[in-house]
Amino acid sequence: MTSEEIASIFGNKVRVRVMGLWVHDHKVLLLNHSGLNTENELWLPPGGGVEFGEGLSEALSREFREELRVEVTVGDFLFLHEFRSEALHAIELFFEIKAVSGEFVLGIDPESGDNQSLQEYAFLSIDDIQKKGEECFHPVLRNLQNMNELLGYRGFFIFGK
Incomplete structure (x- = not known):
């Protein structure tokens, strides 16, 4: 997606997003999105926008079904986490995922339309994140020392761009 397409879909409004952190064997489940940054590789925890009238847990469960075809x-x-850039402003609510059932199958991002951004999913360790380069990851995943640190965050954060 071009920056103009991203801004037209997601920009110039505050979005409420839910994101799920599932850590298994010291690795976190992430989805690789193309076309969202200059590296054309952006690894994010599964999640997305909350729809009007939808509960937060309900929204996160829906996102996992859409993106990975699993129940959580x-x-x-x-x-x-508050994310702000020139055209984007998101309030991201992070939840721990306690259990997953089903076989992982890469799904879709309905907001991407015909230009699907989801490329792959993977369980990545801290070493994997550092080797790829932190600019390819959601700001919450940058500068981590271990996965317990990630699951230990509590409160309000602005991790940077």
């Missing part, structure tokens, strides 16, 4: 048990609310 949403655990505790962990933290809030």
